[in-house]
Amino acid sequence: MPAKGVMPSPTRTPGASVATEEHHAVVLDGVRRVFAVAGGRRLGRATGTAPEPVVALDGVSLSIARGSVVAIVGPSGCGKSTLLDLVCGLQRADAGHVGAVGQAVLMPQGDTLLPWATALDNAALALRVAGTPKAQARERARTELEALGLGRFTDSRPDALSGGMRQRIAVARTLLSGAPTICLDEPFGALDAITRAEAQAWLTGTLAREPRTVLLVTHDTEEAALLADRIVVLSPRPGRVVADLPVGLPHPRRATDPGVVAVRARALDALGAAGRG
Numbered sequence: 100m101p102a103k104g105v106m107p108s109p110t111r112t113p114g115a116s117v118a119t120e121e122h123h124a125v126v127l128d129g130v131r132r133v134f135a136v137a138g139g140r141r142l143g144r145a146t147g148t149a150p151e152p153v154v155a156l157d158g159v160s161l162s163i164a165r166g167s168v169v170a171i172v173g174p175s176g177c178g179k180s181t182l183l184d185l186v187c188g189l190q191r192a193d194a195g196h197v198g199a200v201g202q203a204v205l206m207p208q209g210d211t212l213l214p215w216a217t218a219l220d221n222a223a224l225a226l227r228v229a230g231t232p233k234a235q236a237r238e239r240a241r242t243e244l245e246a247l248g249l250g251r252f253t254d255s256r257p258d259a260l261s262g263g264m265r266q267r268i269a270v271a272r273t274l275l276s277g278a279p280t281i282c283l284d285e286p287f288g289a290l291d292a293i294t295r296a297e298a299q300a301w302l303t304g305t306l307a308r309e310p311r312t313v314l315l316v317t318h319d320t321e322e323a324a325l326l327a328d329r330i331v332v333l334s335p336r337p338g339r340v341v342a343d344l345p346v347g348l349p350h351p352r353r354a355t356d357p358g359v360v361a362v363r364a365r366a367l368d369a370l371g372a373a374g375r376g
């Protein structure tokens with residue numbers, strides 16, 4: 100949410116031109132992230148040897164253009180969520196540099212709405228946390244929900260909403276933070292296929308209406324090909340960039356469009372090749 104993840108100044112990567120920086124919302128340069136594993140849980144107790152650190156990401160360099168939607172795909176545990184945390188300033192890199200122009204705000208995995216609050220108050224939460232007075236926050240949230248086709252749900256609590264609607268409210272809340280960059284971690288991962296397709300189409304329309312820079316973590320290469328301008332494929336842990344695929348297809352897209360099928364096949368090939376290592 101809004102207060103965290105603030106990185107106020109543009110990244111200055113060695114050798115990057117000012118013009119390049121102006122076009123980039125997020126830059127990662129040689130990023131490495133290592134987790135110490137506490138108490139010898141992984142190896143120490145079983146083998147008597149010292150615990151080994153977990154290298155989640157290694158040598159990750161990416162420059163993400165303003166206003167683009169970039170999908171990050173990769174096998175489970177390859178460091179995708181860690182990458183989003185780094186971009187949002189929720190973790191720090193152990194080596195290399197991470198920077199974002201302005202705020203980057205995370206919508207984490209899972210169902211993150213407050214169960215006791217209405218959709219309106221959930222959507223207003225980002226503004227409230229940022230210090231917006233209640234009446235003003237609710238008014239802006241109401242306007243946003245209506246603009247995004249969610250106006251009829253304002254008074255509903257999450258348990259009265261479908262999973263797809265809950266995730267849309269959570270996206271609306273993230274947009275209401277005003278952050279120029281939003282990081283969506285598997286936003287539709289728990290939805291059934293039809294609901295997911297509807298939510299994907301809604302997100303495409305929403306971003307056409309309110310363009311942002313988006314980092315979208317997904318396990319689903321079809322989702323990546325449907326939504327993204329670019330697909331970045333990570334290797335199994337430690338995550339490294341093994342493919343960087345421009346998508347270059349107009350919206351709206353359908354899963355059966357030949358271009359979408361071809362891009363998806365390339366992403367799957369890259370994932371397979373990285374897995375075989």
Ligand SMILES: Nc1ncnc2c1ncn2[C@@H]1O[C@H](COP(=O)(O)OP(=O)(O)OP(=O)(O)O)[C@@H](O)[C@H]1O
Pocket residue numbers: 134135136153154155173174175176177178179180181182336
């Ligand atoms: N706080 C932590 N302490 C120790 N290890 C961690 C910590 N956070 C993540 N890891 C490990 O780092 C690796 C990368 O984790 P991360 O959650 O970023 O992967 P991911 O690609 O998002 O996984 P998934 O697709 O399953 O959500 C994993 O092996 C994970 O177990």
